[in-house]
Amino acid sequence: xxxxxxxxxxxxxxxxxxxxxxxxxxxxxxxxxxxxxxxxxxxxxxxxxxxxxxxxxxxxxxxxxxxxxxxxxxxxxxxxxxxxxxxxxxxxxxxxxxxxxxxxxxxxxxxxxxxxxxxxxxxxxxxxxxxxxxxxxxxxxxxxxxxxxxxxxxxxxxxxxxxxxxxxxxxxxxxxxxxxxxxxxxxxxxxxxxxxxxxxxxxxxxxxxxxxxxxxxxxxxxxxxxxxxxxxxxxxxxxxxxxxxxxxxxxxxxxxxxxxxxxxxxxxxxxxxxxxxxxxxxxxxxxxxxxxxxxxxxxxxxxxxxxxxxxxxxxxxxxxxxxxxxxxxxxxxxxxxxxxxxxxxxxxxxxxxxxxxxxxxx
Amino acid sequence: xxxxxxxxxxxxxxxxxxxxxxxxxxxxxxxxxxxxxxxxxxxxxxxxxxxxxxxxxxxxxxxxxxxxxxxxxxxxxxxxxxxxxxxxxxxxxxxxxxxxxxxxxxxxxxxxxxxxxxxxxxxxxxxxxxxxxxxxxxxxxxxxxxxxxxxxxxxxxxxxxxxxxxxxxxxxxxxxxxxxxxxxxxxxxxxxxxxxxxxxxxxxxxxxxxxxxxxxxxxxxxxxxxxxxxxxxxxxxxxxxxxxxxxxxxxxxxxxxxxxxxxxxxxxxxxxxxxxxxxxxxxxxxxxxxxxxxxxxxxxxxxxxxxxxxxxxxxxxxxxxxxxxxxxxxxxxxxxxxxxxxxxxxxxxxxxxxxxxxxxxx
DNA sequence: TTTATTTAATTCAATTGATAAACCAAAGAC
DNA sequence: GTCTTTGGTTTATCAATTGAATTAAATAAA
Numbered sequence: 001x002x003x004x005x006x007x008x009x010x011x012x013x014x015x016x017x018x019x020x021x022x023x024x025x026x027x028x029x030x031x032x033x034x035x036x037x038x039x040x041x042x043x044x045x046x047x048x049x050x051x052x053x054x055x056x057x058x059x060x061x062x063x064x065x066x067x068x069x070x071x072x073x074x075x076x077x078x079x080x081x082x083x084x085x086x087x088x089x090x091x092x093x094x095x096x097x098x099x100x101x102x103x104x105x106x107x108x109x110x111x112x113x114x115x116x117x118x119x120x121x122x123x124x125x126x127x128x129x130x131x132x133x134x135x136x137x138x139x140x141x142x143x144x145x146x147x148x149x150x151x152x153x154x155x156x157x158x159x160x161x162x163x164x165x166x167x168x169x170x171x172x173x174x175x176x177x178x179x180x181x182x183x184x185x186x187x188x189x190x191x192x193x194x195x196x197x198x199x200x201x202x203x204x205x206x207x208x209x210x211x212x213x214x215x216x217x218x219x220x221x222x223x224x225x226x227x228x229x230x231x232x233x234x235x236x237x238x239x240x241x242x243x244x245x246x247x248x249x250x251x252x253x254x255x256x257x258x259x260x261x262x263x264x265x266x267x268x269x270x271x272x273x274x275x276x277x278x279x280x281x282x283x284x285x286x287x288x289x290x291x292x293x294x295x296x297x298x299x300x301x302x303x304x305x306x307x308x309x310x311x312x313x314x315x316x317x318x319x320x321x322x323x324x325x326x327x328x329x330x331x332x333x334x335x336x337x338x339x340x341x342x343x344x345x346x347x348x349x350x351x352x353x354x355x356x357x358x359x360x361x362x
Numbered sequence: 363x364x365x366x367x368x369x370x371x372x373x374x375x376x377x378x379x380x381x382x383x384x385x386x387x388x389x390x391x392x393x394x395x396x397x398x399x400x401x402x403x404x405x406x407x408x409x410x411x412x413x414x415x416x417x418x419x420x421x422x423x424x425x426x427x428x429x430x431x432x433x434x435x436x437x438x439x440x441x442x443x444x445x446x447x448x449x450x451x452x453x454x455x456x457x458x459x460x461x462x463x464x465x466x467x468x469x470x471x472x473x474x475x476x477x478x479x480x481x482x483x484x485x486x487x488x489x490x491x492x493x494x495x496x497x498x499x500x501x502x503x504x505x506x507x508x509x510x511x512x513x514x515x516x517x518x519x520x521x522x523x524x525x526x527x528x529x530x531x532x533x534x535x536x537x538x539x540x541x542x543x544x545x546x547x548x549x550x551x552x553x554x555x556x557x558x559x560x561x562x563x564x565x566x567x568x569x570x571x572x573x574x575x576x577x578x579x580x581x582x583x584x585x586x587x588x589x590x591x592x593x594x595x596x597x598x599x600x601x602x603x604x605x606x607x608x609x610x611x612x613x614x615x616x617x618x619x620x621x622x623x624x625x626x627x628x629x630x631x632x633x634x635x636x637x638x639x640x641x642x643x644x645x646x647x648x649x650x651x652x653x654x655x656x657x658x659x660x661x662x663x664x665x666x667x668x669x670x671x672x673x674x675x676x677x678x679x680x681x682x683x684x685x686x687x688x689x690x691x692x693x694x695x696x697x698x699x700x701x702x703x704x705x706x707x708x709x710x711x712x713x714x715x716x717x718x719x720x721x722x723x724x
Numbered sequence: 725t726t727t728a729t730t731t732a733a734t735t736c737a738a739t740t741g742a743t744a745a746a747c748c749a750a751a752g753a754c
Numbered sequence: 755g756t757c758t759t760t761g762g763t764t765t766a767t768c769a770a771t772t773g774a775a776t777t778a779a780a781t782a783a784a
Contacts, residue, residue: 004761013743018763040760041750181567195654197564197571198724204656205543206692209559215653216646216684231684284578288650291577292557294566322578322593330568362560366732375772380734402731403779 002036002043021046028052028111048072053111053355056099056154057348058118059341060084060091060137061161061188066344067098069113072352074172074345077110078102086137088144096151117350118144118158119165119343121190124207128157128350128360132207135228157350157360159203161343162186162210166194167201167361168346169299171353183295185212185286186338187302191240195293201361212289213240217281238281241303247274261309272310279311283318290323290331298331301338364398364405383408390414390473410434415473415717418461418516419710420480421703422446422453422499423523423550428706429460431475434714436534436707439472440464448499450506458513479712480506480520481527481705483552486569490519490712490722494569497590519712519722521565523705524548524572528556529563529723530708531661533715545657547574547648548700549664553602557655563723574651575602579643600643603665609636623671634672641673645680652685652693660693663700 001009007017024030031049035042050071059066063084069077082098085091095118103113122134129145131137145156159167166184170176180199186192194210195202202209218224218233225243227234237243245255251270254260264271286298298319306312312335319333353361363371369379386392391414397404412433421428425446431439444460447453457480465475484496491507493499507518521529528546532538542561548554555572557564564571580586580595587605589596599605607617613632616622626633648660660681668674674697681695715723 002761014762015744015764016742019742021762035751037751038760039752040758041752041762043761193654197559197566198562200560200562202559202655204559205658206656208656209654211653211656215650285650288577288647289654291573292555292571292651292654293564294568294570294573296567364732376733377735377773378771381771383733397780399780400731401781402729403733403781405732 002045004043006046050075051109051111053114053352055348055351055355056102056113056116057344057346057351058095058098058116059161059343059347060118060120061343062340065095065098066341067095067102068341068344068348069102069110070345070348070352071111072356074168074349074352076341076345079341079344088139088142088147091137092144092147092151095148099152099154113154114355115351116148116152116154116156117164117347117352117354118148118156119161119347119350120144120158121161121192123211124158124160124203126203126207128159131158155351155354157354159347159350160192160194160207160210161346162192163194163201163203164346164350165192165301165342166196166210166346167353168342168349170196170199170201171349171356172345179297181293181295182297182299183210183289183293184299184301185282185289186342187239187241187282187300187306188338189240189242191236191282193289195295197293197295203362212285215285215288217284235281235285239278239285244274244278247277257303258305261305261311264310275306275309275311276314279314280318283315284322286315286319286333287322290319295331297334299334299336301336301342304337307335307337364407366405368408410718412437413471413473415476415714417710417713417717418464418475418478419526419706419708419713420457420460420478421523421705421709422480422482423705424702427457427460428703429457429464430703430706430710431464431472432707432710432714433473434718436530436711436714438703438707441703441706450501450504450509453499454506454509454513457510461514461516475516476717477713478510478514478516478518479526479709479714479716480510480518481523481709481712482506482520483523483554485573486520486522486565488565488569490521493520517713517716519716521709521712522554522556522569522572523708524554525556525563525565526708526712527554527663527704528558528572528708529715530704530711532558532561532563533711533718534707541659543655543657544659544661545572545651545655546661546663547644547651548704549601549603549644549662549668550700551602551604553598553644555651557657559655559657565724574647577647577650579646597643597647601640601647606636606640609639619665620667623667623673626672637668637671637673638676641676642680645677646684648677648681648695649684652681657693659696661696661698663698663704666699669697669699 003017003021007014029052030046033045033047036045050073055070057068064081065084067080080098080102082094085094121136123132125132131139131142131144133140144158149156169184183195191213193212213236214229214234216233217235224233225237226232227237248255248260253271260271264275365379365383369376392408393411395407395409398407412435417432419430426443427446429442442460442464444456447456483498485494487494493501493504493506495502506520511518527548531546545557553575555574557572575598576591576596578595579597586595587599588594589599610617610622615633622633626637
């Protein structure tokens with residue numbers, strides 16, 4: 001936007017805007033771009049300078065751990081893999097090493113690193129320093145941010161992996177400006193989601209907002225599958241990759257999701273049933289989500305073969321069947337790929353948010 | 363809080379706080395209360411003066427329509443009933459009359475009326491002036507706020523009935539200060555809910571946040587009851603008063619919810635099944651809600667006989683079964699009565715919010 | 725009892741920050 | 755070419771905010 005657009009939008013005088021923009025230009029945070037021609041003197045389009053700072057994003061979601069260096073727009077400048085350690089000290093040590101490594105011989109045109117964001121499966125404290133609980137790591141009330149901050153010298157914040165993905169969409173997404181009410185669901189080994197409502201990432205009272213993996217889906221639990229959480233009929237037991245792969249193994253079908261999708265497309269009733277059931281349950285959960293939160297978009301990030309194949313088709317059908325018939329509300333359902341760097345880039349957005357807003361989300 | 367507490371909390375200098383409080387005292391918005399003794403000079407506790415302004419709340423939720431006059435703490439000063447009209451002009455006319463009537467011969471110690479809030483079943487636009495859709499009234503894109511504002515001379519805002527109940531809890535509730543992450547569910551003829559996350563009432567992209575009535579609960583819809591929304595297996599078809607009363611009628615049991623509850627307590631298998639099924643479905647929906655939003659409290663407002671009887675017991679059991687087993691999260695489930703004025707008082711809180719914050723929620 | 729200490733709240737000079745109004749600049753409209 | 759429109763800057767002015775000094779009112783210590 002131009003100075004005068006911004007002055008109008010932010011309810012600040014033109015004079016004030018001039019002063020603010022001058023300051024930002026001097027500090028190299030903003031740059032002047034092309035002229036916008038309307039009637040009268042053309043306006044100078046201002047743009048956040050992506051190279052003003054860079055951020056480090058760490059994804060503990062997968063093994064090996066991914067560490068990326070991004071600019072302020074979420075473009076990946078560098079990427080490093082490290083082995084995942086489940087013990088906190090070893091984990092921080094190896095991460096600190098990776099952070100060191102990713103900064104080696106940085107060219108001059110890359111802005112200074114301003115912070116580290118960490119994406120983690122599990123619950124995170126409100127100040128985003130402490131992992132309250134993580135089944136994968138076996139952690140409980142473990143301070144992750146401070147040790148890593150001590151070792152690296154950068155401010156560190158941690159957040160749930162699915163939430164970070166939603167935050168990444170809010171900050172780095174292609175349509176970031178227009179998107180203020182959306183939920184982002186990611187389907188991988190497990191199922192997770194994050195909600196952005198009114199432009200704010202929702203964290204919940206105990207960092208558990210968006211946790212749909214153990215959402216109880218089945219009213220009559222007697223014939224539902226048991227879940228590792230101790231209940232029966234959780235979404236994860238039906239729709240997660242692991243669940244569908246497990247069901248395929250039991251049925252003597254290929255475990256690989258690509259092959260399973262192919263077999264289903266060719267008409268195999270067992271494979272059809274598994275994918276249909278998975279997509280149906282996820283569709284139901286999404287419909288409940290839409291009903292409860294009334295988002296503008298629901299973005300589902302999932303592996304390519306699922307998106308393109310039967311699973312994606314059924315998912316869209318199911319959501320439409322349950323949701324779109326309702327009055328007035330149009331929800332946009334967006335299926336997209338889940339690239340391997342996505343969580344790490346999302347984690348970087350957590351650091352970017354801190355740098356840009358001068359405070360943590362919420 | 364005292365001046366210096368507030369100065370610290372709001373990051374304002376003590377000098378500034380003195381000036382602000384003086385202004386508020388002069389305008390009669392705040393009053394000095396008792397001294398708080400710690401070490402050093404005692405602090406003067408400041409308190410919002412409840413009688414500084416009064417608000418009018420209108421509930422279109424029931425027939426007859428309820429109109430209340432409240433102070434800034436939500437205490438009901440007066441209450442009036444009017445017949446409900448479904449046609450917009452007649453509706454506004456009768457409401458304007460009631461608003462006129464409730465203001466007649468106001469004693470001097472009651473603050474000036476500062477606005478009107480209207481609670482309405484259905485969807486409401488983001489600016490809270492237009493009813494986007496209401497099945498009860500048959501309205502679609504009907505401007506409710508402006509005609510009523512013209513007739514009465516007060517600013518008018520409308521909001522979904524369940525949402526104003528949640529807003530009322532946020533502003534007027536006994537524990538309002540501590541409660542920033544909660545969901546409030548009301549069970550009446552229909553089922554509704556409102557979410558307050560991070561101290562903000564969630565409206566959703568199209569005013570539909572909190573609408574759980576048509577949340578699809580049943581995975582296998584073949585044997586589920588059809589709903590007036592066109593789908594099958596909605597929460598409303600199982601747990602609403604109407605649904606349970608309907609089921610009771612079919613089973614030859616008393617329709618009155620009090621009697622039905624009694625019969626169930628005495629062991630009637632049909633009544634037990636109906637209440638059990640209703641509470642079970644609502645419990646499942648609440649568990650999904652908790653899973654998705656991670657609130658600190660879930661407050662369920664429902665008729666006395668349901669709360670005290672079997673329904674309440676089963677509801678608590680079901681929520682615990684699905685939720686409380688999860689790691690780390692403690693959710694407080696609060697069952698309470700749903701007094702007849704609740705929606706109107708909630709509506710008044712919408713006007714109070716506007717007066718206190720100088721802007722609408724969110 | 726007296727004195728010191730602590731915290732609350734006010735006063736006031738000084739500073740900062742934001743603004744309105746005037747002005748310059750650069751385009752299209754006429 | 756001149757006028758109009760819009761963008762952006764400069765500057766004098768005004769108001770909001772603050773820091774430091776001060777007064778006030780209590781408790782703790784001597």
